[in-house]
Amino acid sequence: MKTSLRSTNKIFRKCNTTLQSLYNLGFDLILDGKKTIESRFTKIRCAPYGKIDTGDVVYLKESGGPVKGQFTVCKVETYTDLTSEMRHEINRRYHRHIFVDPQFQGFWEKWSASKYATLIHVDNVSAYKKPIPFPKKDGRAWVLLDKPLSFPEH
Secondary structure (H helix, E strand, C coil): CCCEEECCCCEEECCCEEEEEECHHHHHHHHCCCCCEEEEEECCCCCCCCCCCCCCEEEEEECCCCEEEEEEEEEEEEEECCCHHHHHHHHHHHHHHHCCCCCCCCHHHHCCCCCEEEEEEEEEEEEEEEEECCCCCCCCCEEEECCCCCCCCC
């Protein structure tokens, strides 16, 4: 699998794994196949912007909990210097795939000041039969790994 992942401190090449923390709803929607694009809007350049590529494996970690599954990235779209028109176009084209929870009123307004966007197209989703503990103490939603996680058979 081809990758080109970078962290702010060190460059990792030939790495194909990322750990993503999700809240329960986002996690379930990806596993159920309803959410086929994971979107990240940020004010600054930070993971996953510019750090994830087609073919990368993304481990799905429940926020505050274990790793429960994974997917393969089949396409990545990045946007720089977002304008309201660009956000509107992303919403128009991908709203159904991003699957914004109807209960999350103001999703697009919340990200109105964002300058960067990453749209990660999801493929080959698999849920683990047994969740795998993974200690993570910081608040980062995306963690770039320098090697694949080694898990017991899932």
